[in-house]
Amino acid sequence: MVISLAHLGPTGTNAETAAIAYAHWLEQQQGQKSILCPCPSIAQTLFAVAKGETQRAVVPVENSTEGSVATTLDTLWQLDDLKIQQELVLPISHALLSRGSSLEGIKTVYSHPQALAQCQSWLERHLPSVSLIPTNSTTEALSEINLQPTSGAIAAPRASKLYDLPILANHINDYPDNCTRFWVLERTPTTRGQSRVSLAFSVPENVPGVLVKPLEVLARRHINLSRIESRPTKRSLGEYLFFLDLEGSTENDCIPDALKELAGYTEVLKIFGSYSVVSFTQADIDRL
Amino acid sequence: MVISLAHLGPTGTNAETAAIAYAHWLEQQQGQKSILCPCPSIAQTLFAVAKGETQRAVVPVENSTEGSVATTLDTLWQLDDLKIQQELVLPISHALLSRGSSLEGIKTVYSHPQALAQCQSWLERHLPSVSLIPTNSTTEALSEINLQPTSGAIAAPRASKLYDLPILANHINDYPDNCTRFWVLERTPTTRGQSRVSLAFSVPENVPGVLVKPLEVLARRHINLSRIESRPTKRSLGEYLFFLDLEGSTENDCIPDALKELAGYTEVLKIFGSYSVVSFTQADIDRL
Known part of the structure; x- marks a missing residue:
């Protein structure tokens, strides 16, 4: 079966490069063939998978210079059934x-x-x-x-x-190590070699220490937080959702334990998946 | 003396509305007159004060629907000598x-x-x-x-x-309570009624619990964190700066104590100021 991959188009975008790099990797690693499906926006790329129009989506999550891609985080929070299957890190040259x-x-x-x-x-x-x-x-x-x-x-x-x-x-980006993280998302995740867990939560009320509690749950178990990002709930100024990336896997005992305890200190807790990271070099990209 | 206020132009922007609202408030509260100086971008608005071309700048920091204004945070981290003098909260109708x-x-x-x-x-x-x-x-x-x-x-x-x-x-914004926080910045802050302290820091290394330590310093003293936001350091993927807003004042004993302890757990710590918040209603804006 050929897998369909939604990504931000039109042809030549960095999201398309990520999708092509992933397609090559899939074919080399698993003999799996795929086709690319360009979409007009990042939100529509995610909706394409959520609606079942494509099987997977490749979307940018975070750039090393400019930070989080807000549309990706906000849309992912809204959509209940998308899971991260893989992370791709690509050098971005402008x-x-x-x-x-x-x-x-x-x-x-x-x-x-x-x-x-x-x-x-x-x-x-x-x-x-x-x-x-x-x-x-x-x-x-x-x-x-x-x-x-x-x-x-x-x-x-x-x-x-x-x-x-x-x-x-050529190479006009201000920081030479300019990289972007992309997530490959699908509705039913395949569990493979896992090195990272991503989740998001809202907190019950705005009182002192409301964010310390969830972070202590992780620190006590020596779970490293590789990223924390806040996004507004959009309901009212000063109300936030927190997006966290943890180092580790849900197959490692201490992470499921931490997630269970975390549920007690959060209002809504969404686990986006447990996945591995594939990093591409500039030479890999040039060969595509 | 008339105070010069830099803001994002051209005329009619929400930043200009905030600057006008602030100018009215200054005149009513302190009999202080001011003039508006439109700038072509948010970064240039901040540079105008940093270079001494204007005395104050009014810039958006955060919107209740769309979150942080990254340019404001990134530019503020770069510029060493700007301090927050006042926060303005304005309803934003589109x-x-x-x-x-x-x-x-x-x-x-x-x-x-x-x-x-x-x-x-x-x-x-x-x-x-x-x-x-x-x-x-x-x-x-x-x-x-x-x-x-x-x-x-x-x-x-x-x-x-x-x-x-x-x-x-009219009123086509998706969330009726759409609000934006603006900061009034200057080079030498005036200390007045204070209800909030804003700061940013980088952390020494990416190890488990590196963010919990600074947050515990605050939670132990029952200091409420009204916002936490991460921004990339831009040096390398996965390295962050953290921007925090605390409820309280640097005149309150526990905050200077916390800031002193915080310096021990952070790499670079910048205090952007201790300031009060003025909220405007739609009726206030309509009267301008």
Whole structure:
């Protein structure tokens, strides 16, 4: 059976690169074939799996420079039945693509707000007076700017070939170790080699120490928290959900124990899954 | 002396509304006059005060639906000498402004990504097939769309008069209690009635319990944490800064004690100030 993978499109986005890297990995590791299904937004990528239109979704969760992808966390909290099957970590390199012949001629730069933010200092140094136009994905504006030599777009170097647009400047991300974590989600998870557990909870009331209790449950068992992120409940200012990533596996005794105890200190507790992490290098990506 | 207040422009943004509300409050409470200085971005609003171009800045910190304003937190961590002088909480109501005569004719909707996100469900229900175009502020596209009857923009109802654009739909935010917290920052803070302390820290190393220690310091003294937010250090995936808001004042003995102990469990600790909160109602805003 061929597995269908939803991801943010159109072709050439970093989410597509992650989906392609995952598809290769799946074929090498498990002889499993898959097809890609581009979606117009991250939320719609997740809804595609929730509604059963595709079997899995590959979505960005967190970037090393710009932090959490709020849409992914908020949508995951709303949808009850999605589980993380795998984490993918990919190096993210940005290039400025343009039909123009020099940086001096560029007046407008298009890209996804995350990409514009990840290249902020480079833009201030090299193109201090251009207009920055946010788009829904890094590749959304590429077909259009092919006709405008005074426009550029920040996208993955790979998009240069796909859209037949030259690279005017490469590796323009402000931090060389720019990486993004992606989650592969599905409705019924397969349990395999596991190194991380992700969950989210709301707390019963806003009193001193309400967050210390859940964190103590973990610290007492020497469970390392690899991330904690708060998101608003949206009901009222000052009410939060907390998203946690733990190092370990639900097959390890101390984690199920901790999760059981955690339920007593939280209002709603959702376990998103226990999964392993596959990291790709730039050389892996270049070979795709 | 007249105080200069930097804020995100152009005229009609919610940041400008906050700055006007603050200017009125300053005049009523302290007989203090002020002038508004619009800036092209939130980062530039903060740099304006840091460089001494204006005396204070009014910037959004957190919205009840969409959460933290990452640019504000990241820029504040970079700039060493800005202190919070006051917090303002404002209700945020969104309207769809357009020259067009009906929703059916609208093909494109422009706004700041935070505003588009705060009206997401309304847009899906009433305008499921329009193109959503993100802009640098809620009012950036208003002059342009005045000539395009098939375009609309989401902005504060107040912008309708300022840009002579009719309101096609009012109160379109998904959550009726949509509020934004703004901070008034300056280089040398004035200490007045204080109810909150804000700080940020990085932690020495990624080991189990590294975040529990600082939180225990607060819980042991019954200091309520009204918010905790993590942001990437940007150096490497999985390294974070933590931004905390505490209830209380640095004039209260237990808080200076806690801050002293906190310094022992953190790598870099920055105290952004001890300040009071002024909440405005919709009626206050309508009277401005």
